[in-house]
Amino acid sequence: xxxxxxxxxxxxxxxxxxxxxxxxxxxxxxxxxxxxxxxxxxxxxxxxxxxxxxxxxxxxxxxxxxxxxxxxxxxxxxxxxxxxxxxxxxxxxxxxxxxxxxxxxxxxxxxxxxxxxxxxxxxxxxxxxxxxxxxxxxxxxxxxxxxxxxxxxxxxxxxxxxxxxxxxxxxxxxxxxxxxxxxxxxxxxxxxxxxxxxxxxxxxxxxxxxxxxxxxxxxxxxxxxxxxxxxxxxxxxxxxxxxxxxxxxxxxxxxxxxxxxxxxxxxxxxxxxxxxxxxxxxxxxxxxxxxxxxxxxxx
Amino acid sequence: xxxxxxxxxxxxxxxxxxxxxxxxxxxxxxxxxxxxxxxxxxxxxxxxxxxxxxxxxxxxxxxxxxxxxxxxxxxxxxxxxxxxxxxxxxxxxxxxxxxxxxxxxxxxxxxxxxxxxxxxxxxxxxxxxxxxxxxxxxxxxxxxxxxxxxxxxxxxxxxxxxxxxxxxxxxxxxxxxxxxxxxxxxxxxxxxxxxxxxxxxxxxxxxxxxxxxxxxxxxxxxxxxxxxxxxxxxxxxxxxxxxxxxxxxxxxxxxxxxxxxxxxxxxxxxxxxxxxxxxxxxxxxxxxxxxxxxxxxxxxxxxxxxxxxxxxxxxxxxxxxxxxxxxxxxxxxxxxxxxxxxxxxxxxxxxxxxxxxxxxxxx
Numbered sequence: 001x002x003x004x005x006x007x008x009x010x011x012x013x014x015x016x017x018x019x020x021x022x023x024x025x026x027x028x029x030x031x032x033x034x035x036x037x038x039x040x041x042x043x044x045x046x047x048x049x050x051x052x053x054x055x056x057x058x059x060x061x062x063x064x065x066x067x068x069x070x071x072x073x074x075x076x077x078x079x080x081x082x083x084x085x086x087x088x089x090x091x092x093x094x095x096x097x098x099x100x101x102x103x104x105x106x107x108x109x110x111x112x113x114x115x116x117x118x119x120x121x122x123x124x125x126x127x128x129x130x131x132x133x134x135x136x137x138x139x140x141x142x143x144x145x146x147x148x149x150x151x152x153x154x155x156x157x158x159x160x161x162x163x164x165x166x167x168x169x170x171x172x173x174x175x176x177x178x179x180x181x182x183x184x185x186x187x188x189x190x191x192x193x194x195x196x197x198x199x200x201x202x203x204x205x206x207x208x209x210x211x212x213x214x215x216x217x218x219x220x221x222x223x224x225x226x227x228x229x230x231x232x233x234x235x236x237x238x239x240x241x242x243x244x245x246x247x248x249x250x251x252x253x254x255x256x257x258x259x260x261x262x263x264x265x266x267x268x269x270x271x272x273x274x275x276x277x278x279x280x281x282x283x284x285x286x287x288x289x290x291x292x293x294x295x296x297x298x299x
Numbered sequence: 300x301x302x303x304x305x306x307x308x309x310x311x312x313x314x315x316x317x318x319x320x321x322x323x324x325x326x327x328x329x330x331x332x333x334x335x336x337x338x339x340x341x342x343x344x345x346x347x348x349x350x351x352x353x354x355x356x357x358x359x360x361x362x363x364x365x366x367x368x369x370x371x372x373x374x375x376x377x378x379x380x381x382x383x384x385x386x387x388x389x390x391x392x393x394x395x396x397x398x399x400x401x402x403x404x405x406x407x408x409x410x411x412x413x414x415x416x417x418x419x420x421x422x423x424x425x426x427x428x429x430x431x432x433x434x435x436x437x438x439x440x441x442x443x444x445x446x447x448x449x450x451x452x453x454x455x456x457x458x459x460x461x462x463x464x465x466x467x468x469x470x471x472x473x474x475x476x477x478x479x480x481x482x483x484x485x486x487x488x489x490x491x492x493x494x495x496x497x498x499x500x501x502x503x504x505x506x507x508x509x510x511x512x513x514x515x516x517x518x519x520x521x522x523x524x525x526x527x528x529x530x531x532x533x534x535x536x537x538x539x540x541x542x543x544x545x546x547x548x549x550x551x552x553x554x555x556x557x558x559x560x561x562x563x564x565x566x567x568x569x570x571x572x573x574x575x576x577x578x579x580x581x582x583x584x585x586x587x588x589x590x591x592x593x594x595x596x597x598x599x600x601x602x603x604x605x606x607x608x609x610x611x612x613x614x615x616x617x618x619x620x621x622x623x624x625x626x627x628x629x630x631x632x633x634x635x636x637x638x639x640x641x642x643x644x645x646x647x648x649x650x651x652x653x654x655x656x657x658x659x660x661x662x
Binding site: 190192193195196197198199200201202203204206207210211214215 | 356357358377378379380383384385387389391392393394395404405408409452453456
């Protein structure tokens with residue numbers, strides 16, 4: 001065996017288990033979902049094996065009125081989910097970006113301590129952490145109690161079961177996901193480049209836009225993708241903090257599978273989310289691939 | 300005074316150490332840099348030379364004293380508002396910009412229109428021998444080319460002063476020597492003052508109009524390379540620049556008597572204030588004595604004879620056990636052959652070439 005083929009063999013051996021696992025438990029179910037989304041719903045749940053594009057028609061507006069009815073509410077919910085996910089990305093970025101600069105300048109020991117603190121929430125159950133927000137935000141919750149007793153307001157504010165509450169909860173949940181990639185790129189930032197920019201006459205603001213931001217952009221892009229994708233499909237946060245009032249796409253899918261028992265329609269909704277995510281991921285791979293090729297060319 | 304482009308008055312800076320103490324980086328430094336001058340700040344690491352440079356560029360805030368550039372007080376001005384540009388040690392090229400964008404950066408910041416910018420970039424790149432490289436990325440260039448881009452970027456806006464922070468230290472020896480000459484030429488062409496920081500004494504001697512030798516946050520000596528080499532004011536400067544043989548002792552007429560009984564002849568001079576002094580003889584001032592030569596000599600046992608191309612370096616020891624180093628031209632092979640046999644040499648010197656260093660620094 002040549003060295004190259006032995007290398008390939010070893011690599012295959014190492015990648016084997018994870019490939020097999022993903023094939024069986026990810027690609028398999030995914031294929032089932034794709035097929036299901038084109039099947040007709042059974043009367044009492046389950047599916048009927050006939051080609052049935054009206055699941056998508058119901059969402060996108062080409063449904064055969066004989067079977068399904070087009071309802072723009074699905075697109076509306078989808079757009080609202082995109083909006084909430086995008087705002088979550090923005091909010092986590094606003095919190096994490098400056099923090100990353102502060103932490104990157106600490107001594108090694110404090111750095112590690114801060115990174116530990118940021119991962120600390122993972123040690124507690126997500127549901128428990130979200131219910132704490134319920135206690136804080138509800139009508140008789142901490143915020144309203146404080147504001148009422150201080151006389152700033154006369155009637156309790158509607159804080160919970162709003163879009164704002166969902167964004168707050170999502171931001172809280174996804175901060176570590178944004179922080180890690182952003183921090184990685186901020187820590188790598190070469191400060192002599194910042195000095196060079198100042199030296200060449202660019203003030204702090206221009207130096208930020210022309211030097212600091214572009215050089216930390218890969219981390220921001222990475223963080224944005226890994227926050228946006230799970231935020232878009234998230235159903236736990238809106239279920240707890242949005243209640244029945246504000247629904248996101250994830251809740252809709254969950255409802256179709258568990259409550260309405262319309263599996264094909266649920267699968268079709270899931271396909272919609274997946275396709276958007278796929279487009280985003282491909283875009284990211286293409287963009288970073290272009291950067292990678294430029295780097296390879298330089299070597 | 301219009302002849303000075305930079306003036307430092309009692310510039311002081313101390314840094315806190317992690318242990319809670321403080322280190323003096325600049326100890327009330329006074330310095331005048333002349334217009335159109337190539338000034339080198341030379342010293343061992345930690346002598347304050349980089350701090351001094353950064354105080355001029357604005358990255359280090361002084362604890363006391365002031366800095367004037369072209370008669371204007373710059374002490375409290377941020378770096379981006381000083382008419383000074385820097386070539387950084389690791390070049391600090393912006394990796395996400397092309398060579399052209401890098402070089403144009405200061406013009407872009409200053410709001411120069413695009414066509415004028417393009418023209419100036421082309422001529423700056425031509426000046427450093429990188430015509431037509433505008434479209435490349437810094438990563439695609441060699442170390443020497445990156446160095447030139449950094450240089451072009453720093454001179455394009457015609458600063459009143461160019462600061463160079465050990466810019467050649469990452470280059471290999473041949474390239475470094477070529478760049479030394481190019482830098483000097485460039486400085487003449489541009490007609491602006493260069494302040495160059497290095498720990499390499501050879502580099503300092505080669506390029507500079509004047510050299511400032513720093514140690515312990517103070518300027519030990521500021522003078523032309525020749526004056527610094529031939530007439531160092533103290534033993535620190537004497538040993539830091541070039542190789543040296545130092546003989547401490549007491550003056551006695553035209554002799555200096557060392558404590559171990561050696562007598563070093565020197566030219567009698569008027570300023571004989573102190574009786575204690577140190578005599579400096581550079582290795583190349585020694586020559587191999589013919590028997591009847593009318594010069595004083597030092598007899599040594601040779602430990603080593605090293606051939607370095609144009610010269611031989613002789614490492615010897617006097618009867619008193621004092622180490623002496625001498626450098627003799629390699630074209631005197633027959634003489635060297637003789638001493639190689641005997642392992643002994645009589646090193647002669649001209650008393651007028653002996654430099655006396657006074658006890659308190661005064662020469």
